[in-house]
Amino acid sequence: MKYDYLIAGSGLFGAVFAHEAKKKGKTCLVVEKRGHIAGNIYTEEVHGIQVHRYGAHIFHTSDKKVWEYVNRFAEFNQYINSPIARYKDELYNLPFNMNTFSKMWGIVTPKEAQEVIAGQIADLHITEPQNLEEQALSLVGRDVYEKLIKGYTEKQWGRDCRELPSFIIKRLPLRFTYDNNYFNDRYQGIPTGGYTRIVEKLLEGTEVRLNTDYLAHRAELDSLADRVVYTGMIDQFYDYCLGVLEYRSVRFETEELEQENYQGNAVVNYTEREVPYTRIIEHKHFEFGKQPTTIISREYSSEWKKGDEPYYPVNNEKNDSLYAEYKAKADSESRVIFGGRLGSYRYYDMDKVIASALELCERELGAKI
Ligand code: FAD
Numbered sequence: 001m002k003y004d005y006l007i008a009g010s011g012l013f014g015a016v017f018a019h020e021a022k023k024k025g026k027t028c029l030v031v032e033k034r035g036h037i038a039g040n041i042y043t044e045e046v047h048g049i050q051v052h053r054y055g056a057h058i059f060h061t062s063d064k065k066v067w068e069y070v071n072r073f074a075e076f077n078q079y080i081n082s083p084i085a086r087y088k089d090e091l092y093n094l095p096f097n098m099n100t101f102s103k104m105w106g107i108v109t110p111k112e113a114q115e116v117i118a119g120q121i122a123d124l125h126i127t128e129p130q131n132l133e134e135q136a137l138s139l140v141g142r143d144v145y146e147k148l149i150k151g152y153t154e155k156q157w158g159r160d161c162r163e164l165p166s167f168i169i170k171r172l173p174l175r176f177t178y179d180n181n182y183f184n185d186r187y188q189g190i191p192t193g194g195y196t197r198i199v200e201k202l203l204e205g206t207e208v209r210l211n212t213d214y215l216a217h218r219a220e221l222d223s224l225a226d227r228v229v230y231t232g233m234i235d236q237f238y239d240y241c242l243g244v245l246e247y248r249s250v251r252f253e254t255e256e257l258e259q260e261n262y263q264g265n266a267v268v269n270y271t272e273r274e275v276p277y278t279r280i281i282e283h284k285h286f287e288f289g290k291q292p293t294t295i296i297s298r299e300y301s302s303e304w305k306k307g308d309e310p311y312y313p314v315n316n317e318k319n320d321s322l323y324a325e326y327k328a329k330a331d332s333e334s335r336v337i338f339g340g341r342l343g344s345y346r347y348y349d350m351d352k353v354i355a356s357a358l359e360l361c362e363r364e365l366g367a368k369i
């Protein structure tokens with residue numbers, strides 16, 4: 001065999017594995033079906049602004065090992081994500097915190113906020129929230145749910161909030177302090193010079209073939225390597241033989257504006273149902289940019305269909321049990337390893353992807369990181 005590993009996908013998972021394998025003296029060939037490396041964390045510089053081509057990416061983690069690892073490949077700035085939610089002409093701070101509640105109800109203390117929420121859900125008697133709607137109502141009450149969650153969530157997921165799992169909303173912090181940091185994590189920032197540079201460094205010295213779909217050339221590529229690390233969609237790998245897993249896709253409308261500052265914040269969420277996009281990203285604010293022009297992206301969410309880019313797995317009961325069937329097949333493969341967001345059908349953030357790639361490196365390569 002010409003290579004020890006054939007890696008399908010040059011996203012973060014494939015790139016971390018390739019990097020560690022190379023350090024262990026293994027040879028890898030990375031094939032990538034897109035025309036560029038880095039998967040969904042791909043950023044591209046336009047007039048001095050790093051444009052996040054596949055959606056805003058903020059690195060955040062509480063995992064010290066992952067933070068130290070990623071800092072070997074980039075320097076991170078001091079960006080703290082503090083999105084604004086816009087409901088009609090009302091503006092609120094996110095995540096849900098005392099600034100949000102104070103603006104919503106004109107109250108001042110945490111006790112007052114908790115009393116308003118308790119009053120709004122007293123008649124619902126929710127003990128064990130069964131879905132996203134019940135979870136959200138029991139956490140923040142009806143006003144916040146109706147204005148900041150319901151419309152946004154139904155746009156993003158294309159499903160009624162009662163049909164979505166509660167864990168989606170539990171990703172967001174809820175605080176009774178005046179703190180607009182969107183994450184609770186210990187470490188946070190944006191890599192200076194963009195994410196693509198990180199992946200370039202990870203792949204330094206590894207052969208990469210762009211515009212090459214592993215599944216379209218499977219027999220030929222399999223014959224080149226002993227083992228395969230596959231980071232594409234698990235159901236597509238099996239030609240959807242057990243059924244099609246659902247994903248959400250996203251479309252971005254990006255434009256450059258002849259003004260220095262469009263919205264005064266990197267992320268503004270449009271939480272009412274009637275506005276067709278979910279949010280507007282103003283890329284320069286991730287890096288405190290002072291360029292004379294600015295670049296914004298409107299984000300539209302849609303149901304994935306074959307041929308679209310899959311962005312978010314829809315981890316409801318139906319899909320999770322279908323995934324379990326595919327996973328059983330995957331576990332019995334002797335030479336193919338599945339990984340990453342699509343290979344594991346998981347709503348993984350970047351830090352979790354790095355952690356799981358490093359675990360694989362330990363298992364597969366005996367690499368201690
Ligand atoms: P991917 O980046 O999807 O890479 C997989 C690669 O495999 C792709 O390049 C794909 O083209 C390629 N591929 C697929 N099939 C084939 C094939 N058959 N042959 C060859 N190549 C193939 N995480 C955070 O931590 N913070 C954030 O703020 C954040 N924001 C996000 C916003 C959006 C809109 C999305 C969608 C995700 C966000 N994430 C965020 C998650 C982050 O994007 C992922 O954790 C990370 O990109 C996953 O890396 P991966 O290698 O598993 O997958």
Ligand code: UDP
Pocket residue numbers: 085094148149150152153156168169171172269271
């Ligand atoms: N969410 C919401 N209103 C907002 C922002 C988020 O209701 O203004 C909900 C929505 O259901 C979303 C979930 O919180 O899917 C998680 O938000 P997050 O920002 O983590 O989404 P992601 O970064 O994955 O797009």
